[in-house]
Amino acid sequence: MVIPLSTIRFSEGAQNWNVNFYRIDSEYGERSTWTPIPRNFSLLTLAYSRKLIFEEPLEKNSANISLIPYAAARTSKNFLEGTEESLTPSFGGDAKIGIGPALNLDLTFNPDFSQVEVDQQVTNLDRFEIFFPERRQFFLENADLFDSFGQTRSRPFFSRRIGVDIDSATGQNVQSKIIYGARLSGKITEDWRVGLMNMQTATDEEAGISGKNFTVMALQKKIFTRSNVGLIFVDRESLAVDEYQQLFDPTAYNRLIGLDYNLNSADGKWTGKVFYHRTFESRETVSPYSFNAYMLYSDIHWSWSVSYQDIGQDFNPVVGFVPRVNFKRLNPDLAYLFYPKSNLINRHGPKVEFEGYWNEDIGQTDRDINLGYLIRFNSFAELEITQKNRYLYLFQDFDPTRTGGVPLPAGTDYYNKTVQLEYKSNPRNPVNLELDAEAGQYYTGNFQRVTGQMGLRMGYLANVSMNFNYARIRLPELQSDADLILVGPRIDLTFTKKLFWTTFIQYNNQIDNININTRFQWRYAPVSDFFLVYTDNYFPGDFAPKQRSLVLKLNYWLNI
Structure with a gap:
């Protein structure tokens, strides 16, 4: 992705940047950097950089105000519920306002x-919720300031x-x-960063969803x-909805306050994190906290880490x-590399990992x-x-296939042994492969x-990829294969x-969908696009439709 210079906020009066440059020669497999980086560190390691000094200080060349209005149209049909839009x-639209040399208001x-x-x-195949990364552009910008916590x-x-x-019919978000x-984020001084965000969602009476207000405040000191x-500090306030009005409900809130310390040594060999977070609700709670302490040491040969976590x-x-929640976790590991x-x-070596969970009521609950x-x-x-x-x-009944089979009863425990093989081919080749295979109990x-x-x-011209996942599960009678x-x-x-033009097709028999x-994009002006997006969902057996939608969207980036 190429970022137009018009979207970059330069610091007026700056005379130097801390940067590094790298070059990859794919034909000969060579990598070179402006600042030397030890071979056990990533090319993107920030511990190794030099000052790029300008002959003259950077000058401000605009008011640093951008307006991005959009117009869109959508039609959809839900075949399961018999509804049509x-x-x-x-x-709607966005506005970006530069406040000072390194502070932005969105x-x-x-x-x-x-x-x-x-x-x-x-x-x-896990017993817990799966994490899906954020993809929406408004939340991705300066996201590191908020995401670095925890x-x-x-x-x-x-x-x-x-x-x-989550749409219960399709399993899609x-x-x-x-x-x-609104979001205010950036640097106040050379050592201080701030992030303030407030978002308001709407009430959907048909879906039984009340509107909510979200506030996030982050402050970071180098x-x-x-x-x-x-x-x-994170706060979510719910609305009380009746026939006539929408007011904030003082009994429906959820708040969090937390303190984090992130260690990064000057040479990049020592990294670590310690944090303590606590939530507050209108109901009475027991141990509503999360604590974590982590330390990692890495040099050209040795790598070891230890982590302790306690969630109430x-x-x-x-x-x-x-x-x-409600666990304590200990996770040390040790690795050594030969060159x-x-x-x-290029390098090879062994690694040993231990991960154990326990709580005060049961004792040990997990161990790897x-x-x-x-x-x-x-x-x-x-x-x-x-x-x-x-x-x-x-802790509770669980179907190991997550397909509606007979669950294993709560209170039972299991010992399993497996062997896992992971392979990644040369990423510079036109054809590449990533493979993860595991078998056992x-x-x-x-x-x-x-x-x-x-x-x-x-x-x-083209990027073609194929994600695939096959799991063969065989369980004794009562449980389901x-x-x-x-x-x-x-x-x-x-x-x-x-x-x-991008097209993504996904067949998943675990959720029967x-x-x-498919998305068409026309960039008719700098950072200004027209999108045409079509989405469809079917039952795999007879290709009976579930839901489909068509979206047209036009936005325009205007610098003032």
Whole structure:
């Protein structure tokens, strides 16, 4: 993706940038950087940069105000409920205002995200909710300021909780109406960053959804060379709806306040995080907190980390993402890399991981002990094999196939052993493959699964990929066997520098659905687009339609 210079907010009066440049020679497999980076670190590591000094300070060349109005029209039909929406127009837009050299105000009114592509589905064999990344542009800009709080198992703020619901018929995420939103984000000084966001969603009486107001405040202070400390506050207020009015309901709120410390040493070898978050609700709660402490050390040979996490019984960030609560978790791991003098292998080495969960009522509830070996080739291809030893305890009844079969009873526990093989081919080749295969014991039976992605690059003209997932589950009587299949071919075509077409088809027999999403994009002016998006859902057996929709959208980027 090319970012037009007109969309970049330059700091007026700046005389230098901390930057790095890298070059990749795909023909010879060489990488070179302006600032030397140790081979065990990513090219994007921020610990290694130099100052790019300008002959003259940067000058402000505009008022840094942009208006992005849009007009859209949508028609849809729900065959399951027998409802139909005629072609309905909608209007709205965004505004971007530069406040000072590094502080931006973003405003949105009646935002529309109909052009955003659908999520890539997965076969869910887990007992907990699956995380799907944010794709809407308004929430992606400066998202790192809000997303840097917490970690993968305890996110205090997850923007997809705003204006997104799940369609029970198709399993797809669908939009709920956002009335307006505002976000102030950026740097106040060289060491201070701030993020303020407020969003208001609409009431949908037919769906039984009351409007909600979301407020997020984040403050971050740089300390030492590359470390920082941050404070976050999240508030969701619900509306009380009656026949005549909509008022904020003082008994329906959910709030969170948290403090994070992020460690990043000057040489990039030491990283870590410590945070404490707490939620507040109108009801009485027990231990509504989340605590985490993590440390990682990595040099050219050794890599080790240790993490301790404690999430209380009633920790409930409804605008965040927390798959499970009421546990304590310990997760140390250790790895070592050898660098042989070889024309084939770049590095290789063993890794051992331990992950254990427990709580005060039950004791140990989960345990994983994994032994693995990684090989990275000079071609950038990777091969890793892992032997897994798992113990888990069921808190509630659970169907291991998640297809409506007879569940395993709560209060039972299981010991399973599996072997996993992961392979990534040379990413520079026109044809590439990522493969993840695992086989072994699965609860009371056994399973074999294969997950992967194949890709074909045809220059700048086309990108063709295929996501696939097959899980063969065999369980004893009373429980159900299953053959779970997910196939998702995708085609991205670039006709010219202004015309693009993307088609994504997904067949998922776990949710009994075929989804087709095709999108045409015409960039008729800089950062200004026309979109035509068609989405359809079918039952796999007889191709009976479930839902379909057609969206037209036109936006225009105007710099003032």
